[in-house]
Amino acid sequence: MKDSMRMIKWNSNHLTGIKEMDDQHKELITTVNELVQYCTPGSNDMGAYILKIIQASSGFVRQHFADEEHLMEEAGYPDLEEHRLRHGGFIRVISALEREFENGSGSVSPELACFLSAWLIGHIKNTDRKYADYILSKNMPHMA
Ligand SMILES: [Fe+2]
Ligand SMILES: [Fe+2]
Numbered sequence: 001m002k003d004s005m006r007m008i009k010w011n012s013n014h015l016t017g018i019k020e021m022d023d024q025h026k027e028l029i030t031t032v033n034e035l036v037q038y039c040t041p042g043s044n045d046m047g048a049y050i051l052k053i054i055q056a057s058s059g060f061v062r063q064h065f066a067d068e069e070h071l072m073e074e075a076g077y078p079d080l081e082e083h084r085l086r087h088g089g090f091i092r093v094i095s096a097l098e099r100e101f102e103n104g105s106g107s108v109s110p111e112l113a114c115f116l117s118a119w120l121i122g123h124i125k126n127t128d129r130k131y132a133d134y135i136l137s138k139n140m141p142h143m144a
Contacts, residue, residue: 016132024064031057032117039114050108
């Protein structure tokens with residue numbers, strides 16, 4: 001680990017209060033931390049390696065987003081469409097990256113590794129917190 005100061009440790013700021021989602025987020029943070037290692041301007045472009053991380057996690061990320069959307073739908077969350085758009089935007093970036101690598105033209109810069117890791121952590125701490133607060137405030141304990 002080159003830059004251990006940047007490692008994100010799971011803490012209460014990341015908790016939504018919905019156990020199943022918190023468990024999935026813990027796993028996502030493992031991926032984030034793998035990306036974060038390359039999030040240093042000027043560090044070597046480890047594109048091929050980062051792609052492996054992305055490919056390994058993209059199935060999990062897609063499933064996580066689908067699970068969240070299902071939960072929000074069940075709860076009647078009013079901002080579901082906005083949340084869905086954010087998920088979709090992230091998946092488009094990942095998919096484009098995968099396609100570029102398949103064509104042999106892909107690379108992942110430190111800036112992109114920074115963007116992907118920061119996006120995921122920011123999404124967990126801000127956007128996901130909103131639907132979780134809604135579900136918890138509506139007192140739907142069967143979902144929490
Ligand atoms: Fe999430
Ligand atoms: Fe989300």
